[in-house]
Amino acid sequence: MPRLCALLSSCFLLLNIADAATVPLATLITHGPRTLRRVALTFDADMTPGMEHALQTGKVKSYDNVAVRQILRATHTPATFFFTGMWAEEYPTPARAIAQDPLFEVEDHSYDHPGFEQPCYGLTSIAQAQKAADIEHAQAVIARLTGVTPRYFRFPGGCEQAQDLTLVRGLGLIPVDWDVISGDAGQSDPRVIIRNVLRQTQDGSIIVMHSHGGKAPATALALPAIIAGLKARGFTFVKVADLLNNP
Numbered sequence: 001m002p003r004l005c006a007l008l009s010s011c012f013l014l015l016n017i018a019d020a021a022t023v024p025l026a027t028l029i030t031h032g033p034r035t036l037r038r039v040a041l042t043f044d045a046d047m048t049p050g051m052e053h054a055l056q057t058g059k060v061k062s063y064d065n066v067a068v069r070q071i072l073r074a075t076h077t078p079a080t081f082f083f084t085g086m087w088a089e090e091y092p093t094p095a096r097a098i099a100q101d102p103l104f105e106v107e108d109h110s111y112d113h114p115g116f117e118q119p120c121y122g123l124t125s126i127a128q129a130q131k132a133a134d135i136e137h138a139q140a141v142i143a144r145l146t147g148v149t150p151r152y153f154r155f156p157g158g159c160e161q162a163q164d165l166t167l168v169r170g171l172g173l174i175p176v177d178w179d180v181i182s183g184d185a186g187q188s189d190p191r192v193i194i195r196n197v198l199r200q201t202q203d204g205s206i207i208v209m210h211s212h213g214g215k216a217p218a219t220a221l222a223l224p225a226i227i228a229g230l231k232a233r234g235f236t237f238v239k240v241a242d243l244l245n246n247p
């Protein structure tokens with residue numbers, strides 16, 4: 001999968017010096033400035049037709065990890081949530097509460113979480129012609145249910161092609177992935193998640209975690225030690241928009 005930022009000395013600099021309209025179209029944001037001791041915790045709220053089926057059949061009780069935001073609120077930790085449209089439809093009340101909480105920020109993670117490039121961790125594929133409609137569908141659903149219109153878009157699975165970056169920019173959104181993989185997806189041992197985050201995080205990092213529980217069962221168990229550990233190292237938590245100086 002193309003990671004254009006890896007080819008650039010600093011993707012952030014391109015964003016920081018200008019507003020989104022002047023950022024090169026094929027730029028994927030993976031972190032903020034490396035000069036300030038600030039980091040962004042981000043939580044993806046995935047939902048796919050398969051996950052919805054698991055809910056309907058009772059195989060999975062909930063894809064809303066309430067404990068994640070309880071911990072964030074109790075510790076006054078700002079965070080950014082990337083909602084799929086389907087997740088917001090499934091959980092409209094918490095979706096709105098998150099969006100209306102000044103501690104948090106809500107952004108776009110597609111409507112039903114397809115892989116924009118294949119293969120992508122088993123995610124379903126989506127035709128090029130359908131991608132814009134998927135993103136705009138999510139924008140409309142999130143805006144209607146939460147009252148907030150996202151400004152950033154995160155590719156499901158972090159899978160994208162160069163033309164997808166241009167597509168997202170063309171829709172008026174800024175593509176934002178991460179530079180720190182917590183590894184909470186499929187991980188039941190919180191110690192592994194804590195270690196992953198504390199080892200990788202540096203100034204300006206964007207940390208990806210998940211707030212849907214299910215196959216990310218240990219996120220909330222790891223979160224208190226991650227927050228405390230990064231604070232102890234002098235990091236300040238900010239929302240993505242603040243990290244990118246675009247509040």
Ligand SMILES: [Zn+2]
Pocket residue numbers: 044045046109113155156157
């Ligand atoms: Zn996702």
